[in-house]
């Protein structure tokens with residue numbers, strides 16, 4: 001069976017102290033009982049995650065399949081990522097990468113692929129457009145297909161595995177305040 005996930009990724013890309021933010025966010029989520037602050041084998045992406053807490057539904061729009069989520073999904077936890085990561089939606093790859101300045105599609109130019117490899121290794125987060133030469137933050141480029149965000153980039157992120165339904169806008173807004181920057185959301189499936 002495939003698994004769905006939701007990754008919440010700061011637009012700012014580079015948090016100054018991602019480990020400290022992780023502690024703050026986990027503490028906040030635990031206090032609201034959205035998660036249980038105890039690491040278990042409940043995610044697919046890494047060794048440990050945090051299981052859903054008794055009030056996890058407070059974060060979600062109503063109407064998800066809670067019963068299935070609680071009874072059958074072994075991967076139903078929160079994975080907290082610190083370190084530069086390409087958060088991708090899985091499935092089909094990109095069909096376009098659009099510059100925010102000149103709107104050129106640069107997907108066929110090798111420059112951005114090379115740039116990403118350098119970014120993961122610690123390079124600058126501002127990608128120069130091979131068409132117009134303007135440098136823009138990686139997250140400002142359009143990595144969407146049919147209005148669905150496919151890729152986002154940061155040194156911090158939260159991935160919720162198989163949580164049923166969509167997250168409430170109010171919850172995302174509070175989370176943005178705790179993290180200290182607006183976020184992008186990648187809905188994915190593997």
Ligand SMILES: [Zn+2]
Pocket residue numbers: 099100101102103104129130131132133134
């Ligand atoms: Zn451009």
